[in-house]
Amino acid sequence: METQPIIAIKNLHKSFGQNNILKGINLRLNKGENLVILGRSGSGKSVTIKCIVGLVNADKGSIKISGKEVTNLKYDELNDLRVKIGFMFQNGALYDSMSIRQNLKFTLKHHTRDLSEEAIEPEIIKALESVGLQESIDKMPAELSGGMQKRIALARALIIKPEIILYDEPTSGLDTITSREISELILDVQKKYKTSSLIITHDMACAKITGNRILILKEGEIIAEGTYEELEKSKDEWVRSFFI
Template structure:
């Protein structure tokens, strides 16, 4: 019995381990556009964190700083216990392979088929794979998003929801430990938005991923979030579960849930 208790404690401790840590993050564009004014938060291993905020509040800037697409003016960013801002280019690229980034548009290459889009990403990062291994990985990634039948289609033949799924398959093909979702349901109808939100949950459970999800879609937030932080005027204004923030005494926070 004692051994079971110790094992349970170990599991709980591992789940609480911060896999992303942001400290005092600042970013200004131009002379006066001060977007981030000291953002602090952590994301625990296995957690899906949703970031809410009005347009221009710094949500996308924050996650782009995490993967080194934008350099902050001040602050610290730790991912996998490494300081992102101190990494050399080679080390940063190695880290990026472990982090999937789903852009708003899906960011597919329009001149390539679905198969070629996924294979291109795989060959870029894993050049030693044989053609047979690449094909196996491509079909497996498409199976994870329920779109194996679309393997030979061009992006122009896909609906908005399908493009999001293919973009996600291309992200998943490298088997990332962290996925950053930038407005995953934007521009989609209610039913398709729910399907994408459910897919995010399914990926978390199947692939054991950790995620940051930026969204304006409160149905998506309710379904996917273990925890929510709300950005306002460049800092974190509120934090809690969906249920806690929905009942907040802060009128501005509650406005997201109306």
């Protein structure tokens, strides 16, 4: 029997002016799964996940999260749903006027207003420990490297204990070793927190390490789907070109 997907997208369309970015995307993310969306720059990967969290409004189509239609939700209803979702931005998007402690505390406090100051601190430490950066707690984002900022961004996403995590290019701009560390961290998070993740990337190593399943996006359309090994042997030359 087919399980209920945690995210289900049907016939998603999005245009910016005359530019058709998404031309009828269909995808499903199953519970506990890591789904990778691969594609070249400008293929509509980031727009897809921004539509999922309501940062960009879809023109047409349906997006369901845990069975709830996202496209017609009111602002407050959408915020109730966003509590279940962690989002890791391409450049971390840490609040640069706050220390790492304040970055995590700010997010947690807005979610759990009844949590006491004493209860917040252990949660912050726990989240930082899970990304291996507890010693950076009092640093400012500007004092951290790109890789460390992404780890902190992941800790910030994890602190609210999300069911779903969306990763926007988690390894872009990082060296090979740090990229691998981030990819392994994504895998650890999936196992430890039992999260379902959607990972947007064009980094094949990241896709191989993290993805249970891979979708390939070309000019706003999904043209292939499968595991890394299946797609590697695809008959489509364009799909295979990713694996060279």
